[in-house]
Amino acid sequence: MSKKKEKFWGSLEQAEDVGREFISPPEKQVVSEIDRRDFLKYMGAGMLLATMACTRRPIEKIIPYVNRPLEVTPGVANWYASTCTGCAASCGVLVKTREGRPIKLEGNTDHPVNQGALCIRGQASLIDLYNPDRLDGPIEMKRDVTQKGQISWAVLDRKIQVKLDEVKARGQSVYVFTGLANSPATSKLIEEFLTVYPGRHVTYDASFPAEILDAFEQSYGSRSLPRYRFDQARTILSFGADFLGTWVSPVEFAKGFSKGRRVESGSMSRFVAIEPALTLTGTNADLYFPVKPGDELLVAYALAHEILVKNALGNGIYHTLLTPYSIENVAAQVGIKAAILKKIAQNLLDHRGSGLIVGGNPGAKNAAALQVVVNLLNSALENDGATLDWSLSPSLVSTSLSELVDLVSEMKKGNVGALFMLDSNAVFSLPRELGFTEALKKVSLFVDFSNQLNETAVLADFVAPQTHFLESWGDRAAYKGVLSLVQPTIAPLMNSRSFEDSLLVWKGATTSFYDYLRNFWQNEIYPKAATGVGFEAFWQEALQKGVVDYRAGDDSKAKLASSRSVGGQALGTLPATIKSQEGFQLSLMPSLQVLDGRFANNGWLYELPHALSKVTWDNTLSISPEAAKDLGVVQGEVVRIEGDGFSLELPIFVQPKLYGKSLMTEVGYGRTVIGRFGEKVGVNTFPAQKLVNQNIVWQGITIHSISKTGIREKLAITQGSFNTHGRPVVRDASYSEFLKDPKAGNEDSTHLMTLWTKHEYKGHRWGMAIDTSLCIGCGVCQIGCQAENNVLVVGKDQVSIGREMSWIRIDRYFKGDTANPEVVYQPMLCQHCENAPCETVCPVLATVHSDEGLNQMIYNRCVGTRYCSNNCPYKVRRFNYFDYAEQIHKPTHLALNPDVTVRSQGVMEKCSFCTQRIREVKDTARTEKRVVKDGEIKTACQQSCPTDAIVFGDINDANSMVLRWQQGPRAYRVLEEVNALPQIAYMTKIRNHEETT
């Protein structure tokens, strides 16, 4: 307003105001700085403003947590204890929720089964919760997928109740078909339901070795499972049981197994595996012997002969049976040297009462007979009652296969009026010979409870989608006296209802399952637990801790040997003569990834490299190198195998450690009715299974011909070479060498000079140590990392051209003999090198060293030259070739960890040592005005490791565990000679495979 207009002047006089009268007459002299025109302008504008002043802006309320939910603090995770329902093992889990969304599953350290760890399938079941293919509401399927129609729960309830009453009126029975049932409340509810509508409860779990239950029943008269105490076993002998992978309770067994493998503790267990088909467990054996399917029974006989007959142990009737099977007679047939078998027998005798012998995988040839002999051995060696703890037998409801056979015949007769199918995909996994699918047609009401469509659900009348276990109430009994609760951590994402609630409604009850469960616990569990507090307090504590443990006695000590001996009637089931079969034989294995197919349609599991083959997104036909050579087939070549009534086309994977003519493949793949992730993943190998004498046979299936199809498939294998090519990347020694010199197998480190000045670490300096002796190669760390760090799934096409995103991988190397090599697993992740080669070459300083020794990756600064990856000797950096995050299917994005950036297209990423977890603990410590305690920070890989092979901590802390490990005689650094000075030390692999005192 204050400006005066510049006037132009025509002459100097004018400029100096000479002749002023011509320019501004006195009467017009400016009084105010506003002239008339400006005044009018301002007045107009002012009036306009005055009229506008009353208009309000549109109201858009943003509401903070004024009444915020009591438990939710934005940015702070809540942890809820629950129980994993993926298999019968019933591991306790802690569910990490952020702003009400479950984002990670971790093992519950208070739970005596898994003690803090959780298997790959358990951890990956988190994203099943967010699976976009989940059903949203009940479906009237009418046994035809093209006819399906969405209905409401009310309509469903009405229709089912009407039908159930019809069934009851007709006098037909109602069958409830479930997986292995170890939920006391649910079992009770089913029982009650079946009193209202008479019928039976049948269970079937394709990946559970139910034969061993049959054998226990024959041997000891009770159909129950002992608690296997791998932690107390000094010598372990396994006949093909994959107890570290899928067998019964793998996480618990891995925990226990690892306790005996800590060489620094002064002793080391010996593990001998005799396997008809290679398992993850077998690769961790000190001594491994591949045999023909069925021959493991012969070996068991021979060992029993050596132990029982020669030492005159046990009942005489066994001796007559065992006479023909002396080691000398058997050795040649099974291809194991007699001297070795004798040593094994001697070793078992030496560790009487502290040995453990376990039987076969599901569907093993002569599985029940094998288990009977195993029982015989365990009893004779007084392991029974010691390492096999019967005092804690879980109250598992598991019916034998004969009941299933009965069910099918009842169905065929038309006696089954209604069939409820829970947690089981029977149409997919039951043997064809059983005729289950055909028999279904005679059932007037067939209801499936799957929350995603599967082969069985599409044949149902109704699909009543049950909630995911993270949305439901429930309980599990892992052992006698060890109970845990399943509690919901999120309201059902889809319009689904728990099986139990459905059952309650159809039964005519008005209570919810929550009330039912509480009542059940109040009446059944609470009195037994006898805690002395009120029920409310007991219930609260159970919910909080996730587990109620009222086992009697001290758990840590070995139990006294039982005096039980194997019942004579069991011997009747033993085959009179055993002839091992020649020619190619196929073995089906429960999948490490998807078990029997129940975890199919899960991207995390599909993309996790298979522990044995490192193949992703596929099941393969594993074949020994020798057989591959004979047949002239190479990796990836698709072959057709034909047996009795089936033919399969599978890509070849050449697998060392397999018996010459053994073929091996996994079940659970090749599902046809499945969601978007599982489409065309692998081949369904269930058609190869056989039903022989009311036993399902998965191993030793005769193959008549193997022919080439001429097709070559590119397998998505994540490991380039299984051979170390003479490079000292893994180091190993035998236990006897280790006892003589703890540094055995570990070369002295080379002293190299460096051009750079060393970093200074005034506060913390993070480091890691990994014991390759303990690592069993299960891949749990990879899934744990994936969940924690938002590592994205990229799909088969990307993995097959080498673009997998996992921040940690497990390298597996073979050593020695090509047919039966020794195996070393080596988890490989960013080494956070002191002289990081990646840091110097980044032109934009997107990867730099922190003052706590972390090699940091700054995503928003990265332009993606990928030079860092080229210069990384460990090749642990991962590049976002596409915008993979764009491809997340909603609502899976809810599973992302909000503490970790989701990386965008064109940036590099890699292991951060879980910097957000470090931050969290440091913040807590600061709030509590204390220092960070050793072991307080756990990286995701470390946390999930079932064998505690990973230690993380502060190297600057003189008392830290990680420093002790790093300075130990077994510690070495990978590629030390490159002088990158990695912060991760590896411990040599120790094998107890020689005679030691």
Next chain:
Amino acid sequence: MESNANLLNRESLITPQRSYADVSRDVCRPLESFPTGRWYVCLMISLGALLIGVVAGFPLLRDGLGVLGINNVVAWGTFITNFVFWIGIGHAGTLISAILFLFRQRWRTAVNRSAEAMTIFAVMTAGIFPILHTGRPWYGAFWLFPYPNQRQLWVNFRSPLEWDVWAVSTYFTISLLFWYLGLIPDIASVRDRAKNKMRKLVYTILSFGWRGGARHWNHYEMLYLLLAALSTPLVLSVHSIVSFDFAVSILPGWHTTIFPPYFVAGAIFSGFAMVVTLLVIAREVFNLKDYITTYHLENMNKIMLLTGMMVGYAYIMEFFIAWYSGNLYERFAFINRATGPFAWAYWIMMSCNVITPQIFWFRKLRRSIPIMFVVSLIINVGMWFERFVIIVTSLHRDYLPSSWEYYVPTRYDWAITLGSFGFFFTFFLLFCRVLPTVAMFEVKSIMKPGKESYN
């Protein structure tokens, strides 16, 4: 400028019996007449190739680098191969114009202009690749420069990629100046010959007021000499620094002290091959056979023979040192090159670069236009594969056997590679249409019109 001391009967540098006027007329003809059909055919082919590259570039920028064949292990592929290849091509121009100038090699006069133009276009082509191959080119294009910014970001001067930025941009600037300086007197000639007003205006501006006075020539000669002296070390430094991208890393097969001289020799080798390829075409298309004679081409073939043997020596020496070092990884890297999954690429490289040029020992073959054309193409292919072999075979199997991987370029790799040739040739063809391809005033300086032959 002429020396009479040479008693040997040297071949004339241009076809005898040409007058100064002939030179101007012949060289300016392509500029002053309508292009020939052959030129149009060449341009259409080049534009077609360029178009393929541009079309392939869209998905590359939209979807990400995933459309290429590179992966976690082989993170650099055809793009960096192309980058090094084109930078290498760019070497002959500066070598001819600067080093041969300082050594007073008079035969350079007929070929230096087009060789320098080739340098400029090759460096331009090369420059596309480092930017396109970054994951986020929209940042990569400028975050590599240390400009002051409020985010307080700086660059890492320890990174060889950063050195590249400076080396290549310096080289491009100096080469451009040097080339343009040499063009000024000739542009002035074109200006003076121009009959069309527009044409006159454009060339007037481009000639910077060159009048050909004695002072102009004096300044020109001095500046040209200085720039020649400045660019001479650049010839050596640029490819040395490009080789540092590899030599400074710790990868077996990359971490090699022989790389700088080996890369420079290879660059000159490939550069001359490209010059021969281009000149054989250009002298045909623009009818310049009188000025770019067999003698010129033969000289360049001799240089190819020499540098070919130098790279051959480097290939063998690398193997020897790998064995002599006793380094497990190093040894493996080289054995893997010759016998591993990429052995085919290695043997293409060896046969194209080491064996093929040996036929230039024979004068007759060395002077045969069809043969040298084919050989120069083979050498171009071989040198492309040399870079491919160095980059891909070293990366695909490095320290940990667990991370070994194979690499298959996709159609996008090939399309954009093809596009880069299109880009280069399009520029070159346009250059031939609008600027004199032969340095007229320099050629005139070595002529003796009216004599049968100048010696």
